[in-house]
Amino acid sequence: MPLGTLDRTPPPFFKQGPSALSKLVVFSAMALFLMVADLRFRITGPVRTAMAVVLYPAQWAVLQPVELASMAGGYFTSLHAAQKGESEALARLTAQAERSLQLEQITLENQRLRELLAMRERVSTKATGAQVLYDSADPYSRKVVIDRGQTHGIEPGSPVVDERGVLGQVTQVYPLVSEVTLLIDRDQAIPVLNTRTGVRSVAYGQPSTRGDGMELRYTLASADIAEGDLLSTSGVDGVYPAGLPVARVTQVERQAESSFARIQCEPLARVQGTLHVLVLASTSAQLPPPPTAETAAAPRSARPARADRPGVRSPAP
Numbered sequence: 001m002p003l004g005t006l007d008r009t010p011p012p013f014f015k016q017g018p019s020a021l022s023k024l025v026v027f028s029a030m031a032l033f034l035m036v037a038d039l040r041f042r043i044t045g046p047v048r049t050a051m052a053v054v055l056y057p058a059q060w061a062v063l064q065p066v067e068l069a070s071m072a073g074g075y076f077t078s079l080h081a082a083q084k085g086e087s088e089a090l091a092r093l094t095a096q097a098e099r100s101l102q103l104e105q106i107t108l109e110n111q112r113l114r115e116l117l118a119m120r121e122r123v124s125t126k127a128t129g130a131q132v133l134y135d136s137a138d139p140y141s142r143k144v145v146i147d148r149g150q151t152h153g154i155e156p157g158s159p160v161v162d163e164r165g166v167l168g169q170v171t172q173v174y175p176l177v178s179e180v181t182l183l184i185d186r187d188q189a190i191p192v193l194n195t196r197t198g199v200r201s202v203a204y205g206q207p208s209t210r211g212d213g214m215e216l217r218y219t220l221a222s223a224d225i226a227e228g229d230l231l232s233t234s235g236v237d238g239v240y241p242a243g244l245p246v247a248r249v250t251q252v253e254r255q256a257e258s259s260f261a262r263i264q265c266e267p268l269a270r271v272q273g274t275l276h277v278l279v280l281a282s283t284s285a286q287l288p289p290p291p292t293a294e295t296a297a298a299p300r301s302a303r304p305a306r307a308d309r310p311g312v313r314s315p316a317p
Contacts, residue, residue: 109275115163116276123161125241126281128152130160132274133177142185142207142271144168148279149176157239159280165245165268166190166233167277178279182271183246184212192216192246193234197224200234203247203265212271214247216263221254225263239282245269 018026038044120127128148136143148154150173158170160180168188172179181188188205206215219225229249235242247265254261 112163113276116278119161119163120278123241123244123278123280127278128154130154130178130277130279132277136179141187142182142205142212143171144180144182144274146178146180146277146279147176149174149178151175154178154279155282158282159240159244161244161278161280162269162274162276164270165247166240167269167271167274169239170279180277183214183267183269184271190240190246191234191237192231193242194225195230195232196226197229199223199225200236203231206264213250214265214267216249216265217260219261219263221259221261223261225249225252225261227252231265241280 034044116129120129130146130148133145133147136145146160154170154173156170156173160167160170166183168180168182168185169190170178171181183190183203183205184207185205186207190203191200192203193200201216201219203214203216206213216225216231227249230245231247231249233240233242233244233246245268247267249263250266251264252261253263
């Protein structure tokens with residue numbers, strides 16, 4: 001090969017351009033110029049806008065995992081906070097409901113105590129307040145136990161009333177408690193007076209599965225008695241003071257084949273669910289003593305005759 005045809009230029013690997021210092025100076029000057037030009041003339045604004053538009057999809061795609069993680073964390077945080085707030089609100093609501101029930105119970109109890117105090121003012125005999133502890137365990141009787149006994153001056157046979165009327169009678173007295181037999185008990189009887197007609201009768205307890213009540217027995221079918229009549233204590237037995245509400249007539253059945261009417265009554269006292277009662281002193285001490293046998297059988301001849309009576313002559317001297 002002829003020597004003239006050889007390329008005597010060095011290969012590109014050995015070519016050297018401008019020096020590194022020259023490049024630094026040139027690029028620094030260009031950067032400074034661009035910064036000054038952008039600050040003064042805003043020449044790169046459209047370029048930045050175009051680049052932002054072009055790069056927005058990439059930025060959105062890159063930020064999605066971060067936003068999803070943030071949303072998931074916020075969701076679980078808010079869910080936990082909501083569940084905690086719901087639990088606290090439910091606890092506050094439960095406490096408020098309990099306080100509301102207690103307030104209603106206290107208000108009702110206060111009202112009943114006021115009515116019981118008014119009943120005590122109406123009764124002229126001595127009265128002792130008591131609280132019902134529990135019902136009797138005997139399923140065939142209607143009795144309650146109160147928290148007053150012999151140490152409190154309670155005597156057997158004392159009448160017991162609540163804020164509505166007569167509740168029953170003390171039948172058993174113990175040192176600290178007493179047993180009260182209610183009017184609806186099968187063995188309980190009380191003399192009553194019809195406040196409308198003034199007719200006296202005796203009401204007996206009549207417990208039943210359909211509802212405990214009272215019954216007027218041995219009342220003639222022709223007697224003047226109607227539904228709605230109020231029955232009160234007559235006071236003839238020396239146990240119950242006169243004028244205390246007892247019951248109200250609810251049903252009168254007159255049958256042709258019977259001489260007596262079947263009369264159902266409903267006690268006015270709260271025989272179920274009462275809490276506070278009054279134990280009254282018996283009125284037997286206020287009644288005059290019954291006549292003795294000598295007084296009832298005194299001969300007529302022993303009684304002195306009065307001379308001023310017509311048809312009676314004074315004995316001759």
